[in-house]
Amino acid sequence: MVDVGMTLEMVQASQLGMKALGAGLAVGLTGIGAGVAEMAIGSAAVGATAENRDVFGLVLLLTVIPETIVIFGLVVALLLLF
């Protein structure tokens, strides 16, 4: 809600702040999501590699798949800021 006593500069600064906050949340929350997803995948990947070294390449690929969520977050953040 805009305070009637606010100047145009103040409103613009407030909007910029909101955008920055949204961008931060987009990157931060997707980062947390990716971390939670990677926790289980990483544990399983290490377990599988400990028993069979041949699967290292495959499990590394599987482990980084949740990183795509962070990339989506980053794209959203960049769209918000620029």
Place this chain on the structure above:
Amino acid sequence: MREHEHEDVVVISPSCVYACTRFRVRKTKLLPREEYLRIMRMSMPEVVAHLGRQEDYQDVMDLAGEFSGAQLIEEAVNRSLARSFRSAMAIAPGDLHTLTGEYLARWDIANVMAILRGTVHNVPRRQVRDLLIPAGEIDSALLDHLLNLTACGEVLEALQGWRLYPVLAEYYRICGEKGVFARIENELYRRYYAGLLDLATSGCSGCQELIAYLRFEIDITNMKNLLRLHCAREACDITVVDRTMIPGGHIPLGLFRRLYDIETEEEFVSVFLQTAIVPILTQAVRELRQDPDFSSTDAAELVWRRWHRHLRPVHEVEIAITRVRLHQMESLSRRHPFSVLPVLAYLERKRYEVANLRAIARGKAFGLPSERIWQYIVT
């Protein structure tokens, strides 16, 4: 095992995921069915050489100077079993560790009974040593120490730190007393199952399925014991039946007592059909004979025929039941991938892999035909 559990969100601890994945990968490395068929076509030296190339049985070559033939294979597979189970204990975290330790206590019971019997009956130490599998709480150092003791009193004293020692202390008052070993063994297994069921009831991921599996194992053991008691030559009264039965199964002990006294086929079949054994037995015989029309009544009649003629359970059927149970356990472990079930599925599979290799080695040593040996293989 589970760190936070709410109605919808379940977060499984990373150490549990890590351990369960390792067990699942390990299970894929166990010998497949085709491998047993190949091994059965080999001569004994070829089997030894083949096992020497397997990751799990590499020490067969180191043991070749000390043992030979079937004994060499038995020694190598027993060592592999003990190593695998110790490694399982090292990997399993938290609840999985406790449950695995409790589950592996059955090897302690087998080891202690072998040592006590060997000590009382003066069986050569080497012969007793071949039977021991140090997969439980009692490690090889303590087992070696127990083997070197000459009196059963000394063995009991050395076992004071064992968790099931109170049972020994309670029942084993006179060394060498006739019939005491059977009583002790029954009581040890009763306590073993009671402890395992108690632990599983305390709640964990996959524990409900584990309890069902254990309860069915108790039912099958009780039924086998009942058939054995019935076919024993000396008359046995109901107190022996009570002492031998393990409580905790799906089938109440009263039903076993009732079965023991039945003399007519109709009554036996109708009572037996009420038991939880029937569906699995039917499925096992159906798969064994490849007869889709084999019904639960046929299964009950099959048991009656053995019962009526005072015959022991058919080994082939026992193996078929084990096979069905293992498959059920594996499908459950796939449904609950991060629970105690993958651990148990691996431990059971490994146990039967070793049993299969021992059966092949002993069968070949006695010159049995491949078809006969195949009846003892659980795949």
